[in-house]
Each structure stands twice: as structure tokens, then as C-alpha cells.
Amino acid sequence: MKNTSQTLRTIVITLGFLSVALFVYDLIIFVRLQPKMVAFESLTGFEENLITWAGIGLMVILLFFLLSLLSLVRHVKSANEVRPFPLFLIIAGVVALLCVFADVALLSDIHKQYRHGLAQPEWTLVYPIIAGQLLVALIFTFLHLSGFFVRKQPDEIVRDINVFLVVQYVGLVCGLMGLTSAGLGFIYRTAYNPLTHVVLTGIVLLFPYALAVLYWLMIKLREKERQWFDEKQLQDVGKSALLTLLISAVYMTALFIFNLQDLAGVVRLVWLPLHLFGVIFLFSLGNLWFSKRI
Amino acid sequence: MKLGNNLRKIRFEHDEISQQDLANAVGVTRLTIHSIEAGKFNPSTLLALKIARFFNKSVEDIFSLVEDESEQ
Numbered sequence: 001m002k003n004t005s006q007t008l009r010t011i012v013i014t015l016g017f018l019s020v021a022l023f024v025y026d027l028i029i030f031v032r033l034q035p036k037m038v039a040f041e042s043l044t045g046f047e048e049n050l051i052t053w054a055g056i057g058l059m060v061i062l063l064f065f066l067l068s069l070l071s072l073v074r075h076v077k078s079a080n081e082v083r084p085f086p087l088f089l090i091i092a093g094v095v096a097l098l099c100v101f102a103d104v105a106l107l108s109d110i111h112k113q114y115r116h117g118l119a120q121p122e123w124t125l126v127y128p129i130i131a132g133q134l135l136v137a138l139i140f141t142f143l144h145l146s147g148f149f150v151r152k153q154p155d156e157i158v159r160d161i162n163v164f165l166v167v168q169y170v171g172l173v174c175g176l177m178g179l180t181s182a183g184l185g186f187i188y189r190t191a192y193n194p195l196t197h198v199v200l201t202g203i204v205l206l207f208p209y210a211l212a213v214l215y216w217l218m219i220k221l222r223e224k225e226r227q228w229f230d231e232k233q234l235q236d237v238g239k240s241a242l243l244t245l246l247i248s249a250v251y252m253t254a255l256f257i258f259n260l261q262d263l264a265g266v267v268r269l270v271w272l273p274l275h276l277f278g279v280i281f282l283f284s285l286g287n288l289w290f291s292k293r294i
Numbered sequence: 295m296k297l298g299n300n301l302r303k304i305r306f307e308h309d310e311i312s313q314q315d316l317a318n319a320v321g322v323t324r325l326t327i328h329s330i331e332a333g334k335f336n337p338s339t340l341l342a343l344k345i346a347r348f349f350n351k352s353v354e355d356i357f358s359l360v361e362d363e364s365e366q
Contacts, residue, residue: 080314081324157314161323225321232326232335291325292334 009144012071015064016141022057023134027127029054034123037114055107058100061137065097068140069208071149073215076162082169089139090166094173094208096136099129101204105196158223159230163216165291168284170212175281178205182273185266194269202273209280233291240286248279298360302331304349320344 029050036043043051072093076086106122106129113120143149181201185192220228229237252275259267305311313327320327320341329335337345337357346353 157324158318158321159323161325164323227321230322230326231338231341232329233323235335292329 012067013144019061019064019137026054062100069093075149092136096133167212167216168287171280171284174209175277178277182270185270236290239290243286244282295359296362297336299357319348
């Protein structure tokens with residue numbers, strides 16, 4: 001077990017250094033290629049290859065953030081409580097992970113627009129996102145090196161609460177981002193695309209939440225005396241479910257009325273993400289509120 | 295009337311047993327023990343009996359009815 005953890009740590013540290021190097025590589029080649037692409041100058045085969053490698057590098061970065069988040073949740077699981085710093089790391093890690101998908105979407109859009117001779121306003125988003133991700137990758141790599149994620153001999157915990165709370169925090173972040181993404185449909189009506197902005201964005205934003213729930217389920221299934229919730233949790237979950245039901249019923253009715261007045265409008269595209277992410281956000285918020293964690 | 299308890303005091307009288315150790319012994323989460331001590335959650339009869347048995351005391355030694363000041 002100790003050897004497995006040590007091997008995992010070595011792999012993650014290696015991926016961490018690779019990710020940092022890949023982010024620096026991305027920044028260098030983008031600074032070099034942006035003026036040519038904005039001016040619609042033709043790219044050489046070598047320069048096209050540089051972009052392809054940047055795309056492949058994102059897979060390594062994705063794996064690094066996933067393994068770092070796994071290490072982080074394992075660290076939090078054996079801690080006495082969910083402290084602010086690990087909580088900040090979880091939120092930063094989830095956002096950085098989601099930004100990998102944003103990188104893919106932005107670079108793909110930029111490349112398409114360049115080929116069709118269109119302007120590429122997405123460049124203004126690429127640099128701050130990559131800079132933010134680089135910062136998170138540096139923090140995670142440093143923490144892996146310093147042994148922050150190495151689990152001390154944990155106290156035995158019969159009924160987990162920390163992973164349950166982490167799932168709620170991840171739900172809060174993903175729910176809020178999903179609501180924001182769906183809400184953008186009201187602002188950019190004409191540019192809103194059902195496949196890209198509803199289906200793909202929805203799947204991407206649900207990804208970290210689904211992983212967190214899956215991890216919590218695995219912990220529950222491995223419990224000797226399985227009990228999904230203890231009595232206090234059951235009460236909190238019940239209260240937040242009721243809160244979610246009431247608020248979602250009200251805002252879904254409002255959406256329905258809004259849709260009746262504009263049947264060809266954006267609501268027919270975004271009602272599902274608004275409902276899905278709204279429910280995840282409210283349920284997570286309710287659980288944290290009733291657990292007195294926010 | 296509301297449910298009062300001296301769980302924290304009894305925990306400290308028993309080798310300062312931690313909330314986590316008590317939670318493990320009675321099969322609940324640490325937050326549940328914390329909420330009971332803070333008077334924010336009333337345990338079920340079963341949980342109250344389990345806690346009492348763990349400390350080898352009667353339920354009344356740990357839990358009691360107290361006057362709610364807001365009712366006066």
C-alpha cells in the first residue's frame with residue numbers, strides 16, 4: 001500500500017513538472033503564433049505541429065489535475081475537518097480542471113476562425129486562463145513535493161463526513177458554473193449553439209461533480225456496516241431536498257411563463273441545464289448550510 | 295422545553311475522548327456529535343441510548359429537559 005502511494009506520488013510529481021513545462025510551452029508558442037494567425041498569414045507545417053502538440057499536452061495536464069484532486073480528497077478524508085486551505089485547493093483544482101476543456105474549446109474555435117478568415121477574439125481569454133492554470137499547477141506540484149498530500153496515519157473514521165462535504169463544495173462550484181454558462185444563453189442568444197453550449201458544456205461541467213459523487217459512493221460501498229447517511233445527515237439532506245424542491249418549482253414555473261411569451265426563444269435550449277445545475281447548486285448549498293459549513 | 299445535555303463534560307471526564315472516537319463508537323459522523331453538544335440537533339432515542347451505554351451511564355445522566363428561555 002505504501003509502495004503504491006509512493007509510486008503514485010512519483011507519477012504525479014513527474015506529471016506536475018511536465019504540466020508546468022507544457023503551460024510554459026503553450027504560452028511561448030501562442031505568443032509566437034498569435035500575430036501570424038490574427039494577420040491570417042499562412043502557418044508552416046512545423047507551426048501546425050506545434051499547435052497539435054499543445055493539444056496533446058492538454059491530456060497530460062488533465063491527468064495531472066485529476067490525480068492531484070484525487071490525492072487532495074484522500075488527504076481531506078483522513079483529516080479532522082475540511083479546513084479552508086484544502087477547500088481552496090479543491091475549488092482551484094476543479095476550476096483548473098474545467099479550464100482544460102475551455103482551453104480545448106477556445107483553441108479549436110481560434111483554429112477554425114483562422115482557417116475561415118475570421119477574427120479571433122478568444123485570444124484575450126487564452127492567456128489569463130493558461131496563466132491561472134499554470135499557477136494552480138505550480139501550487140499542486142510544490143505541495144506534492146513538500147509531502148503535503150502524504151497521508152499521515154489517519155484516525156479510524158467509521159462514518160465519513162469530509163468526503164460528503166467535499167462533494168457538496170464541488171456541487172456548489174459546478175452548479176454555479178453551469179448556471180452561469182446556461183445564463184449566458186440569454187445574453188448571447190444568436191451565438192448560442194445547442195450541441196456546444198448545452199450538451200458538451202453540460203457534460204464537461206458535470207464531470208467533476210460526477211467524479212466526486214462516484215468517489216463518495218465507492219467509500220460508502222466499502223463501509224463495513226453500510227449506512228448511507230447518519231441521522232443528522234439524513235435530516236440535513238431532507239431539509240435541503242425540500243428547499244431544492246420549493247425553489248426549483250418556483251423558478252421552473254417562472255421559466256415556463258417566460259418561455260410562453262417567447263416560444264422560439266432561448267429557454268427551449270437552456271431549460272435542462274438551468275434545471276439540472278440549479279438543482280445541484282441548491283442541494284449542495286442546502287447541505288452545507290444545514291451542516292453549518294457555510 | 296428543549297433537550298439539554300452535558301455530553302462535552304462527560305467526554306472530558308472520560309479521558310477527554312474526542313468527538314471522532316465517540317462518533318466511531320456509536321456509528322455516526324463527527325458533525326452529529328458536534329451538533330448534539332451544541333444543542334443544534336436532538337438525537338434519536340436509539341442514539342441517546344447508545345451514547346449512554348458507551349459511557350456506562352443512564353440517558354438522564356447525559357440528557358435532560360431544560361426550560362426554553364424563549365418560551366417564558
